Amino acid sequence: MTDEATAFVPGHVTGFFSAHPADEPVQAGSRGAGVTLADGVEVTIRRPETPTAATTQHVELDGETVEMPPVERVLDALGVDAWVSAETSLPLGAGFGVSGAMALGTALAANRVFECGRSENELTALAHIAEVQSGTGLGDVVAQARGGVPIRLDPGAPGYGRLDGVPERPTVEYVTFGELSTEDVLSGDTTQLSAAGEDALARLVREPTLTQLMYASRRFAREAGLLTDEVTEAIRAVSDAGGEASMAMLGRTVFALETGLSDAGYDAVSCRTHPAGATLR
Amino acid sequence: MTDEATAFVPGHVTGFFSAHPADEPVQAGSRGAGVTLADGVEVTIRRPETPTAATTQHVELDGETVEMPPVERVLDALGVDAWVSAETSLPLGAGFGVSGAMALGTALAANRVFECGRSENELTALAHIAEVQSGTGLGDVVAQARGGVPIRLDPGAPGYGRLDGVPERPTVEYVTFGELSTEDVLSGDTTQLSAAGEDALARLVREPTLTQLMYASRRFAREAGLLTDEVTEAIRAVSDAGGEASMAMLGRTVFALETGLSDAGYDAVSCRTHPAGATLR
Incomplete structure (x- = not known):
């Protein structure tokens, strides 16, 4: 028995996707592709020190108390009360999968602390369902459980969605100009976006290379109508x-x-693609 | 374009398994579970320097020229001629999945050097098929492509076999008393062994913990009749x-x-469970 456990979950940047709602959250999700990042989220789970109603659940991110519905849903699904503290160098709300990482890291670390006896697929499914139900993401969790350069062939948690990958581990750079609400985009009409995402996936499956991933992603960004001026530039x-x-x-x-990005004069963060999926420390 | 690429493939120790032959090698394989090791095999692929018939294919392991049918089958399947040189600290023929690692590492690195444009699942399938056809293994390749503490729920390459995992990353120790021929065991009657393996898998799926993995593995080793005196001791x-x-x-x-093992007085090698599957360097 242990009172504390820490999991690391890689960041995940999606290049393109199609949205696939379903009545059962375990089957809902997205198809698409992206890269996982060695920059990620460390999630530490502790048993509550003072088990009173007011303090049994507490979620912190980089030292600040936060509302994080996917994390609360994971703890509820496991039937445990815990203190969750997460640290990350990734920007928030900017497409790096921080909420998915917190949900998945919570599942892995809480499973160890409270000896829940779940398998990796079961924990990934819990976190995926929690993200879908919270409206905070559709495909980050399964990609973050896999690592590398994931291709999401089907929507859904393990047992439903199949994954593949581009067999490369490039260094990537990123720069962020600000937030974009996942909830707002996903709750709107996603018909055009999803058609563009399906087309991009077909291209990448035919030619699973980095060049094709980036080409298909740029084409998707244009067709989905999500580009902002500074991003286009x-x-x-x-x-x-x-x-x-x-x-x-x-x-x-x-x-x-x-x-x-740095070749083009931007002040960008550089990091490696992460070779592994989410894992206990 | 590149003239050389290197892939790292973790070692893999199987604790229990059941054998599942099939007419199509892509569907054949084993169910079972084990641990992947941070001790593994580095496989480097080079274009032949002098493209003459006598020197277009050449396979070396730790500086010695070797016959390695799974590696040759992978190169044939990709339609390329290459020089393959592999290095490992793992013992050979002793249950660490070195042949599977060489096949999978060859697939990943040759795909990069010769720009074959295959996906990770396709490369894993090629290596799995090459192992099955060579009679050198049934489940190492898919486990080595995944990393961690893999549970092989179904036999076969990606698209057929599903995997899960025990969500722990323990340090392990190992000691080797000598070789055991995979070909000899697998070409004999595997009925009793497979029944014991199915039973062990059912136990681990019910309770996917390290304690259960080790318990089910010991029970399997006894029931399968493969124990030798020094191993039992x-x-x-x-x-x-x-x-x-x-x-x-x-x-x-x-x-x-x-x-x-060291607590019991054995001179054992210690290594971490590997968090990632096979990957290009």
Whole structure:
């Protein structure tokens, strides 16, 4: 028995996606592709020190108390009360999958602390369902459980969705201009967006390379109508400098392969693709 | 374009398994569970320097030229000629999945060097099929593509076999007393062995914990009739010292959680469970 456990969950940037609602959240989700990042979220779970009603659940992110419905749903599904503290260098609300990472890290670490006896697929499914029910994401959790450069062939949690991957582990750079609400985009009409996402996925499945991932992602960003001016400008600047960039879904964020953004004069963060899925420390 | 690429593939120790032959090698394989190891195999692929018939394919392991049918089958399936050089600290023929690692590492690295444009699932399938056709293994490749503590729920390559995992990343120790021929065991009558393996898998699926993995593995080793005297003695010694150990399938090898073997007085190698699947460097 242990009183504390920590999990690491990689960040995840989606390049393109299609939304697939379903009556059962375990089957709902998205198809699409992106990259997982060595920059991620460390989630630590502790047993409540003073088990009184007012303090049994407490969620902190970078030292600030936060409302994080996916995390609360994961704890409820496991039937445990815990203190959750998370740390990340990733920007929030900008398309890096921080809410999915917190849900998945909570599932993994709470399973150890409270000896819940769930398997990795079961914990991934719990976190995926919690994200879908909270409206905060559709595909980050399954990608973050896998690592690498994930291709989400089907929507849904393990047992429903199948994954594949692009067999490369590039360095990427990213720069963020601000937030974009996942809830707002996903609660609107996603018909055009999803048609563009299906087309992008078909392209990448035919040719599972980094070049195709970035090309299909740029095309998707244009067709889905989500580009903002500063994002368009940065993608064009990277392209003019001979690099490959696209927009992170969903955030006012641009990601590029290798040194694409700094070559174009941007002050970007560089990090490796993460080779592994979410894991206990 | 590149003239050289290197992939790392974790070692894999199987604790229990059932054999599932099939007409199509992509569907054949094993169900079972084990641990992947941070000790693994580095596989480097180079374009042949002198493209003459005598030198277009060449396979080396730790500096020695070797015959390695699964590697040759992978290169044939990709339609390329390459020089393959592999390095490992793992014992050979002793249940660590070195042949599977060489096949999978060859697939990943050759895909990059020769720009074959295959996905990770496709490369894993190629390596799995090559192992099955060579009679050198049934389940290592899919486990090595996943990493962690893999549970192989179904036999077969991606698209057929499903995987799950025990959500723990223990340190393990191992000691080897010698080789055991995978080909000899798998070409014999595997009825009793497979019945024991199915029983062990049902136990682990009900309770996906490290304790159950080790318990089910010990039970399997007894029931499958594969124990040798020195293996039995080492497992008992670890147990007497308060630890958890079992036999690596298929080798005269004992693996233990944490410091189990050294606590029992054995001169064992210690290594971490590997969090990631096979990956390009």
